[in-house]
Amino acid sequence: DAGVIQSPRHEVTEMGQEVTLRCKPISGHNSLFWYRQTMMRGLELLIYFNNNVPIDDSGMPEDRFSAKMPNASFSTLKIQPSEPRDSAVYFCASSFPGKHEQFFGPGTRLTVL
Amino acid sequence: AQRVTQPEKLLSVFKGAPVELKCNYSYSGSPELFWYVQYSRQRLQLLLRHISRESIKGFTADLNKGETSFHLKKPFAQEEDSAMYYCALSLSGSARQLTFGSGTQLTVLP
Numbered sequence: 412d413a414g415v416i417q418s419p420r421h422e423v424t425e426m427g428q429e430v431t432l433r434c435k436p437i438s439g440h441n442s443l444f445w446y447r448q449t450m451m452r453g454l455e456l457l458i459y460f461n462n463n464v465p466i467d468d469s470g471m472p473e474d475r476f477s478a479k480m481p482n483a484s485f486s487t488l489k490i491q492p493s494e495p496r497d498s499a500v501y502f503c504a505s506s507f508p509g510k511h512e513q514f515f516g517p518g519t520r521l522t523v524l
Numbered sequence: 525a526q527r528v529t530q531p532e533k534l535l536s537v538f539k540g541a542p543v544e545l546k547c548n549y550s551y552s553g554s555p556e557l558f559w560y561v562q563y564s565r566q567r568l569q570l571l572l573r574h575i576s577r578e579s580i581k582g583f584t585a586d587l588n589k590g591e592t593s594f595h596l597k598k599p600f601a602q603e604e605d606s607a608m609y610y611c612a613l614s615l616s617g618s619a620r621q622l623t624f625g626s627g628t629q630l631t632v633l634p
Contacts, residue, residue, distance in 0.1 A: 414567070442620050453626035454568075454610060467621060502568065511556055511614045513622060515568040 415516035417503050423522045429491040432519045435484055436505030444513060445478055445488050446502040454502070460486065493523045526551040528613050530625035537601050538633050545596040545628045547585075547611030555613045557587055557594040558622070562608040571596075571609070581605070601632045 416435040424430055436443050444459040458468040460480045468478070475494070480486040490497055500520050504513040527550045537543045549555060559571040572580045574587040574594060585596045594611060611625040 444621065446624075454624040456621055456623070459621050461620075504568075506620060509620075511558070511573070511620060511622070512570050517567055 415503055415505055415514055417501075417516035417519050419519060420517060421520045421522075423524065424493055425524050426494055427492045428523075429489065430493045430497075430521060430523075432488040432501050432503075432521070434486045434488070434503030434516060436486070436503070437514055438484070439507065440505035440514070441483070441508045442506045442513075443480060443486050444504040444506075445486070446504065448500040448502060448518070457488070490521075493521075495523045497521060498523050526555065526613055526615060526623050528611050528623050528625035530609075530611055530628050532628045533626065534629050534631070536631045536633060539603055540600050543598050543601040543605070543630065543632070545609050545611075545630065547594045547596065547625055549592050549594065549611075549613050551592075551613060551615070553615065555615060557585070558612045558614065559583070559585055559594075559596050560610045560612055560624070562610070564607070568610070601630075603632045603634060606630055606632045 418433045441462050445457040447455050447457055457470045458478045459466055463480045476490055478488045500518045502518045503516045506513045529548045531546055557574040560568050561571040562568045572578055583596055583598045585594050587594050608627050608629050610627045612622040614622050
């Protein structure tokens with residue numbers, strides 16, 4: 412198993428552009444989490460899904476951020492329009508039903524110029 | 525709301541010295557506590573959880589409900605222990621999200 416897969420691994424874009432980050436969770440996992448990691452704030456939970464349904468999006472910073480999970484094997488995190496302060500590493504994680512342990516992807520390093 | 529505090533952003537120790545990474549939490553119920561580790565250029569991964577009461581790579585952590593702490597300890601640090609360490613809290617019940625501390629970057633010097 413390749414584990415949680417994220418793409419792209421690196422993204423450099425200009426302010427105002429739309430950015431889409433992708434995640435494929437581990438097969439059989441029914442919970443999916445999106446995190447943002449910065450030096451100042453550490454790891455912040457943005458949103459999580461249970462059985463493809465968004466459960467808690469209170470961590471999404473503003474309306475410019477949106478996330479979808481159209482099926483059990485795919486999720487996207489979109490930023491539109493992007494701003495320099497969105498520069499961070501974005502992690503996706505998934506977990507088995509009923510289990511607390513989360514398995515993390517390699518992350519996407521986003522730089523907004 | 526629950527909160528996890530790791531007071532040290534950076535911690536350096538010499539090889540062979542004891543190391544303790546501090547973690548304090550605030551939550552009125554019975555949480556589950558975890559330590560996650562991120563080695564250079566690797567994924568964030570689970571190191572240990574309090575309910576297992578296990579020792580992983582020589583690390584242990586004891587949940588102290590009176591002091592609301594879950595400090596990570598190792599008696600003799602090794603250079604390969606250099607990494608970013610995150611303490612995390614999960615609420616009891618059906619919710620599965622983790623609340624992470626801000627992390628401590630541990631450097632073990634030769």
